[in-house]
Amino acid sequence: MTENGKLEIGIVGGTGYTGVELLRILAQHPKAFVKVITSRSETGLYVWELFANLREAYPDLQYSEPDVEKLKRCDVVFFATPHGVAMKLAPELVENGVKIIDLAADFRINDLRVWENFYGMPHAAPELMEEVVYGLPELNRERIRTARIIANPGCYPTAVQLGFWPLLKHRLVDVDHLVADAKSGVSGAGRGAKVGSLAAETSESFKAYGIHGHRHLPEIEQQLNHMAQTHVNLTFVPHLVPMIRGIEATLYGKLTRSISEDELQHIFEETYAEEPFVDVMPRGSLPDTRMVKGSNMCRMAVYRPQGRDTVVVTCVIDNLVKGASGQAVQNMNLMFDLDETLGLEAPALLP
Numbered sequence: 001m002t003e004n005g006k007l008e009i010g011i012v013g014g015t016g017y018t019g020v021e022l023l024r025i026l027a028q029h030p031k032a033f034v035k036v037i038t039s040r041s042e043t044g045l046y047v048w049e050l051f052a053n054l055r056e057a058y059p060d061l062q063y064s065e066p067d068v069e070k071l072k073r074c075d076v077v078f079f080a081t082p083h084g085v086a087m088k089l090a091p092e093l094v095e096n097g098v099k100i101i102d103l104a105a106d107f108r109i110n111d112l113r114v115w116e117n118f119y120g121m122p123h124a125a126p127e128l129m130e131e132v133v134y135g136l137p138e139l140n141r142e143r144i145r146t147a148r149i150i151a152n153p154g155c156y157p158t159a160v161q162l163g164f165w166p167l168l169k170h171r172l173v174d175v176d177h178l179v180a181d182a183k184s185g186v187s188g189a190g191r192g193a194k195v196g197s198l199a200a201e202t203s204e205s206f207k208a209y210g211i212h213g214h215r216h217l218p219e220i221e222q223q224l225n226h227m228a229q230t231h232v233n234l235t236f237v238p239h240l241v242p243m244i245r246g247i248e249a250t251l252y253g254k255l256t257r258s259i260s261e262d263e264l265q266h267i268f269e270e271t272y273a274e275e276p277f278v279d280v281m282p283r284g285s286l287p288d289t290r291m292v293k294g295s296n297m298c299r300m301a302v303y304r305p306q307g308r309d310t311v312v313v314t315c316v317i318d319n320l321v322k323g324a325s326g327q328a329v330q331n332m333n334l335m336f337d338l339d340e341t342l343g344l345e346a347p348a349l350l351p
């Protein structure tokens with residue numbers, strides 16, 4: 001803690017989209033002081049030299065190499081890095097009393113054989129897995145408060161879980177035939193240069209990918225299994241759409257009993273009545289990604305089209321905020337007994 005009671009924060013991976021989004025959010029957080037920010041490729045540069053939008057907020061903050069000795073002096077360290085980085089540094093940090101929030105997938109999947117299969121590397125910290133808490137506040141709030149290590153959920157998994165939760169909680173859908181048809185903006189692929197992210201490859205074009213088994217499938221199924229308290233079968237098809245930020249997930253389930261759209265609406269509203277970052281929109285609404293851009297809000301609407309036995313949920317988040325850095329700050333607030341919404345109050349940015 002600083003002398004004036006602010007949390008001392010480290011960010012590993014401070015030049016990527018989620019790292020910079022953490023900086024943007026923390027700039028408006030009254031209890032946050034960013035002490036260490038790392039980048040191997042930009043060591044020595046001031047943050048504002050790359051990101052002039054942050055010049056007033058961080059006039060003196062300079063990128064440094066990831067150094068465990070420096071990170072050990074923080075209260076909390078966010079890993080905004082590719083998969084496989086956090087698990088190598090976390091053991092020493094946790095041993096020294098530093099709390100960890102990993103935005104990557106190192107700690108998200110309990111079955112490490114499944115994790116190793118999808119992520120293509122051996123796990124470096126299996127001994128930590130038992131105490132990891134999956135950081136979806138709407139489901140795990142009380143456990144997050146006392147956690148030392150948070151597995152921050154994936155972007156698609158956040159939208160899909162929040163949309164299915166009221167239906168699974170009330171056993172309203174056939175768990176053998178769930179479908180999640182999800183679309184992401186290109187920032188979901190990170191800031192690293194890749195041909196697939198070029199404007200000429202992504203603009204005015206729209207495609208599905210990962211149909212045979214995206215790495216988010218085991219994460220989502222693990223969590224839906226917990227929610228349903230049984231094994232679920234999910235078909236998950238992600239798509240890349242020509243926009244920068246945002247995820248829209250259209251979810252389909254076969255109803256197990258007849259229920260009116262009014263009742264569905266009531267169940268959704270009741271489930272999320274106390275949630276600061278989930279908005280069940282009025283009947284007939286069509287949430288769009290623009291209405292959550294830059295905000296930590298998840299907006300959703302529920303339908304039973306033509307009164308038939310399929311329920312449809314449409315759910316939107318900003319992949320970089322509720323899908324990553326905003327949710328990570330929400331988790332930090334809970335872990336340090338702060339107001340859960342601190343730093344996250346800003347409404348969406350239009351247009």
Ligand SMILES: NC(=O)C1=CN([C@@H]2O[C@H](COP(=O)(O)OP(=O)(O)OC[C@H]3O[C@@H](n4cnc5c(N)ncnc54)[C@H](OP(=O)(O)O)[C@@H]3O)[C@@H](O)[C@H]2O)C=CC1
Binds near residue numbers: 018
């Ligand atoms: N983009 C999104 O919408 C979402 C991303 N995530 C996850 O969050 C994590 C970060 O994503 P994103 O910000 O998009 O990624 P980027 O590719 O944009 O940024 C990655 C950052 O990590 C640093 N880095 C790369 N390799 C290492 C390493 N071996 N050791 C230390 N630092 C390293 C990079 O800087 P340098 O190389 O200079 O050190 C860079 O700052 C990923 O795991 C991603 O899957 C989760 C939810 C949503």
Ligand SMILES: CC(=O)N[C@@H](CCC(=O)OP(=O)(O)O)C(=O)O
Binds near residue numbers: 186189240
């Ligand atoms: C558009 C795009 O490429 N999206 C990424 C997922 C976003 C992400 O970063 O995944 P994590 O949440 O697991 O970290 C993908 O499909 O691999």
